[in-house]
Amino acid sequence: MVWHTVRVPDPHDVKTDPAAVLSDLHDAADAVLAVFDDLVEWGPSGGRDDQYASDVVADRAIHSLLDPLGYGVLSEESGLVPPTVEGAPVVVVDPLDGSTNASRSLPWFATSLCAVDDDGPWVAVVVDLVGGNRYDAVRGWGARLDGEPIHRDTAPPLDEAIIGLSGLPPRHLGWGQFRAMGAAALDLCAVADGRLDGYVDCSVDAHGVWDYVGALLVCSEAGVEVTDAHGRDLCVLDPEVRRTPVAGASPALADALLEARRTF
Numbered sequence: 621m622v623w624h625t626v627r628v629p630d631p632h633d634v635k636t637d638p639a640a641v642l643s644d645l646h647d648a649a650d651a652v653l654a655v656f657d658d659l660v661e662w663g664p665s666g667g668r669d670d671q672y673a674s675d676v677v678a679d680r681a682i683h684s685l686l687d688p689l690g691y692g693v694l695s696e697e698s699g700l701v702p703p704t705v706e707g708a709p710v711v712v713v714d715p716l717d718g719s720t721n722a723s724r725s726l727p728w729f730a731t732s733l734c735a736v737d738d739d740g741p742w743v744a745v746v747v748d749l750v751g752g753n754r755y756d757a758v759r760g761w762g763a764r765l766d767g768e769p770i771h772r773d774t775a776p777p778l779d780e781a782i783i784g785l786s787g788l789p790p791r792h793l794g795w796g797q798f799r800a801m802g803a804a805a806l807d808l809c810a811v812a813d814g815r816l817d818g819y820v821d822c823s824v825d826a827h828g829v830w831d832y833v834g835a836l837l838v839c840s841e842a843g844v845e846v847t848d849a850h851g852r853d854l855c856v857l858d859p860e861v862r863r864t865p866v867a868g869a870s871p872a873l874a875d876a877l878l879e880a881r882r883t884f
Contacts, residue, residue, distance in 0.1 A: 634690055635707045638743050638758045644689060645711065645733045645745040646756070651681040652715060652731045653749065664723075671697065672723050678715030678731060686711055691735070696830040699859055709735040709742060710857055714830040716749075718803030727751070732805040732834035740855050741837040746805050755809045755838045763841035765813050772843045775817050775869035778876040784808075784816045787823035793880040804865070808835035811867050812842035818868040818877050821849065822884075825862035829855065832865050839867055845874040849881045 632640040661673045679697035686693055690705025695713040703710065711733055716722060718729030727750040734744040739759070746755040755770075757763040763770050775781065776796070783795040784807040799816065801807055804827055810816040812835070821827060832846070833855055839846045848854050849864040856863070866881050868874025 634705060634709065638761070641709065641735050641743045642745065642756060642758060644686065644691070645735065645743060646754075648682045648685045648711075648713075648733055649731045649745055649747040649754075651685050652678045653747070655681045656749065672716070672719045674722055675716050675719050679713070682713055682715055682731075682733070694830065694857055694859065696828060696859075700857070709737045711735050712830050712833050712857070714805060714834075717805040717831060721802045722749075726802070728801045728803050728806055730803055730806045730809075732830065734834035734837055736833070736855060736857060741833055741840070744834040744837040746809050746834045746838060748806055748809075753809075753813075755812065755835075757838045757841040759837065759841070761841070763812055763838045765809075770813050770842050772812065772814060772869040775873045778818075778873060778880075781817035781873060782815075783877070784810060784819040786819075786821045787826065789820070789822040790884050793820065794876070804831045805835040808832060808844075808846065808865070808867055809838050811844050811869055812839045814869075816869075818866075818873050819846075820866050820877050820881050821864045822881070823864070825864055827863055827865060828859065829857065829861065829863070832863070836865070844869050845871060847874070847878065849878065 675697050690708045692703035692710035693701045714732040717732050722729040732746045735742045742759050744757045778794045780796045782797045785798050785800045836846050846867040849866050868877050
């Protein structure tokens, strides 16, 4: 099985070749890394209240690579741009997941990209822009961290588990320990690679599809269950829709976290 190793020559088939798509998504993440090398202004963009200059710069870098190849792009920063190649997937993009962290030099932020076809999440890349960890996944091929396969086969019970949180729960939910780190894509990928055991969004419908869908595919291919707290479809290509993801590294832990989350 050939994954991302070298740049796929143009033209290539973005509709049916997952290896080509994977290469393009890695290149898009590399484009973000390149523009950040010279970025000086990490503060507010002057646009939306919650948007930073770094968000805008990263978004432009991704569009400059993906748009000429015919992909559709659904970005947190620029909305939906339809595909220009008939049948091409839509790449759901969070150019800078954890931009508040980035603006304050807190080293937990990422670029997340996921190509979505008619069957759902297809190819994903999530890159930790500080630590350098590079996650990727292709539906049916498995998930990898820095080129090595990852899979969760076991998880501790809830009272021994380390759980990532977004937002503040109304009470202790029974975990052994918790972490609140501020970047949903990386938090979920940390469940896939074993650094966390689960994740709970404690806010009410606070996350758009770009926040989690890349990590959703990484988790799914790594054997981690990710669901919406209210049983809704997580892969919805609508920029107005928000969801409440919950993840557990084993079915028992996922069920325990879902049960706890549904009490508030």
